[in-house]
Amino acid sequence: MSTAATSIKNPVLVVGSVALDSVETPFGKADEVLGGSGTYFSSSASHFTPVQLVGVVGDDYPVEKLEPLAARGVDLAGLEKASGTSFRWRGRYRHDLNSAETLETHLGVFSHFRPKIPDQFKRSPFVFLANIDPRLQLQVLEQVEKPRLVACDTMNFWIESRRPDLVELLRHVDLITLNDAEARQLTEHTNLVQAARWIMDKGPKHVLIKKGEHGAFMFTRDSIFFAPAYPLESVFDPTGAGDSFAGGFIGYLAATGDLSDANMRRAVVVGSAMGSFAVEKFSNARLLEITRADIDARIREFRQLVAFDTELGA
């Protein structure tokens, strides 16, 4: 499997946060670096297809940080500049790197964000609603015209505070990505097979449950697919891994325009590869420096990781 160029390349519209992150890991510190679900998704997806980013920054945002995204073909026409301070997140990872400890969240202009989809983005056939208020995710869907695939992400905060809106959103999306803890919280099923079925009963035909370092499941009515996380020797900063996964996954689907089960499985592997790059450096740094050859090599390593042949044995 190569991710080499094709002629389809549907654009993907993403609505999400554009933030300034300050992160501490056992390996170092980064201050006020490019962050937010929208930027991770875009950096990742831009390796496969044109990306249209809708979000908001304050008038204090160092916009030069977004230049590498623009250079990679991310259309920033939907990035609103509002009066006020930008969304800032400060977090820390301890030695196990599995969960971030949030030290500070400053929403700034993000707390009044009302996504406005530019006209030229409204017919984008692939839409990713990154982790924002489900009410805003629903507002985005009112503005777009019959996308082929709508996917959304969410988080514990919305499951707790906006459950009815989130359940309403599920009626309108084809696919949801969420992590295992969120799937359990949302569905009140401990067992992930049962949790996925609960979600599919609400609407989505595909449920992607991300388990961080333990890989990801894609559930459909008829099948289950699993892709491991790549066993990296050094995980540097886990921030953004899930959104980078989603960017690779949806970006690859948009680029190929192929929603068959076989291609969705390939897309999960592409997503896992992109997630594995994201964690190798702070911020979007690694996503913005890798080449198509790096991605293809990583995907070959994934294949090796799970390959077992089917000759007769004992």
Add this chain to the structure above:
Amino acid sequence: MSTAATSIKNPVLVVGSVALDSVETPFGKADEVLGGSGTYFSSSASHFTPVQLVGVVGDDYPVEKLEPLAARGVDLAGLEKASGTSFRWRGRYRHDLNSAETLETHLGVFSHFRPKIPDQFKRSPFVFLANIDPRLQLQVLEQVEKPRLVACDTMNFWIESRRPDLVELLRHVDLITLNDAEARQLTEHTNLVQAARWIMDKGPKHVLIKKGEHGAFMFTRDSIFFAPAYPLESVFDPTGAGDSFAGGFIGYLAATGDLSDANMRRAVVVGSAMGSFAVEKFSNARLLEITRADIDARIREFRQLVAFDTELGA
């Protein structure tokens, strides 16, 4: 891949515990049922190859519980009957089923266990040292004659209390199975790739790190293989999953006599399949009722679970 009969079928010698377990899960209770690492390993491995079990029970042990093992070709000539009470374990699983809470451990005759390998078992080419005191595991190795493959398991208790003996044991085994927490505790590396390398530096050429519901890694110098745990809709009782995994893994290797990387990978999948059966009922019940056809069907499901094709995409 089919696990159908072959003509090789090397026997495998296992030294481990034979216990009476009392288990509570969210789904029910079982009292004084067949338990212990030796029985789970044997029940599982007996689907592939003849098994020789060495262990000890007290004179209160209801030996009729072992009849199904004997009926499956497990040779009990090495099962010592000592004067005293049998090893009993009482445990409970809460809703997440990930870790057992030990309510009571009564070692009984197991606390004075000194494994004596019957002469007719001493030339067994495959040896599994289940989770017992590393000093006893070393004593077993003094009694056997040049096995082709020696594998061992261990646990947190021995890592803490018998570290020098365990490190000495590593010099004499080809392969170790342990769970992720144990690998981290033993090596003081959080990262599993680094942990595996630490262990390989001490001796074993293969390190199998079991992650329970998150699957298992097999590390060698040259490659990493990953097999997911099968996503069961209902896990009934996790007790014995790791030993059943080891039984399928080593049993399959012994049956085929093939230690190539390709066959070791197949063996990990067989082990994962056997672990997935073990948790479907209390005790050894499911392992003792399944057929070769059930096993082959589960292995086909594993293949489907990780299958992605390699055609060109975007």
